[in-house]
Amino acid sequence: MTLLRRRWLEIVTIGLLGASLVRSMTVEADVTQGDVQRIMYVHVPSAWLAFLAFLVTMIGSVAWLRTQEQKWDRVAASSAEIGVVFTGLAIAAGMIWAKPVWGQFWTWEPRLVTTALLFFIYLGYLALRRAVIDPVQRARRSAIMGIVAAVQIPIVYYSVNWWRSLHQGSSARSIDTPLRITLLFGVIAFTFAYSVLLRRRLELARLEEELDAKRFEQSQAVAGADITAPLLTSHPHD
């Protein structure tokens, strides 16, 4: 019973993901594309999860700059990591979908280009975080970078969109209701997955902060302490 209470979100998420998977495999095939279209039920939710994650990163960045509370930095960092992973997965699955449907892995479609650039923008964000050691400095710099990036993203999207629209029209196509429900199901399942992952990743961020603080504390031990106050339980040079 305690397991149920402690892990209810995980259990619900696994259930939802499983049900969504079954539904994606059993729902009627798309009229024009046939079975390949089933890729949509994981591709679109992954992309959705990634965008949601980056949105949370931006919120965390703004909140940190306003409050200077370290927990917001942990939110921004954790969410960015999840976002990068799922952007990568969405791109990979999208390319596999594109091959049979468009005849090639990649096209210069605005959403594709923007998503690929997002991947690199947040990879840079994570690299910046890794590179700064001081926690407060790291939080401040990455918050600024997180906001500057977020401000640029719409411009990136619109500039590609604009460029492509001069050359060709895009053909958005509506899909049938049962298919749309399946897609919605996937999106909900992935949103739950995001909340589980974020919770765990936040726990990790908190532990790592604690660990860093402890390590720092220990490195600040007074010189000569081993002689004046020897620790009997362990040898200092173990």
Place this chain on the structure above:
Amino acid sequence: MTFWRQVYEVARKDLLVESRTAEVALMTAPFGAAALILIPLAIGTDAPLLSQLGPGLYWIVVLLFGMLVILRKSAVDGQAQRDLVRLLGIEPAAAFTGATIATSVLVLFFEVALGPVLIALYNPELRGWLWLFAILPLVAAGMGLLGTIASGVTTSIGTRTSLTPLLIVPLSMPLLMGATQALEGLRLGRGIVPWLLLLVAVDLALAVSGVLAARPLEEAVT
């Protein structure tokens, strides 16, 4: 000192340091020119092809090799210089604006230096070349802004020479788009005003975020 006086002094300091090392003039610009010579050897020396691809390649070289302008020595202040600037009471926003202007001037210099190389080697169509007086400074300003913001967040990081380009290049895509499409528009005799507006919008957005970020970043340095 008024705000703009501070801006002027900061920009002058950066450009003075640069004039002593001549990093952009004697190292980065020749490097970029060498790249423009190498590219045709890789993609083929067919004259019509080069004339068509020239402007695009030029912008790629400006954007990627321009990273070296952003990463140049005179753009990096040590702790001592930063402390001095602070003690002098220079406003963070003025320091940011001054550094941005210095970098933008140098990027513009880099663009202008590569221009003749492009014309000589690629023979591009130069219809509407007067527009370059608007396009080149707008792109230079955008790169200067992005570079100064990115340099601000990567100050005193060991891997800054690798990290800064990774932060800048994906975000500089609208600049590349605006510049290349404006030239393409000129070549085809189409309107280029939307692309100029895009460049202006990017520059404005970056200027606002840079100025707003200047004070928190200043605090980050200490």
Place this chain on the structure above:
Amino acid sequence: MIDLIGAQVSNAWWYVTAAYTIILGGMAVFVGWLAFRLRRAHRELDQLS
């Protein structure tokens, strides 16, 4: 380019399997990596205190 070719692909299930494996597998790998880091952090914290 974005216009659909439209033809029903004969080996559709192959592509579907590949895409699902990548996304669900990728998710599983990420979860595993997260669990590994969590466990390592707990262990190191225990050692320090």
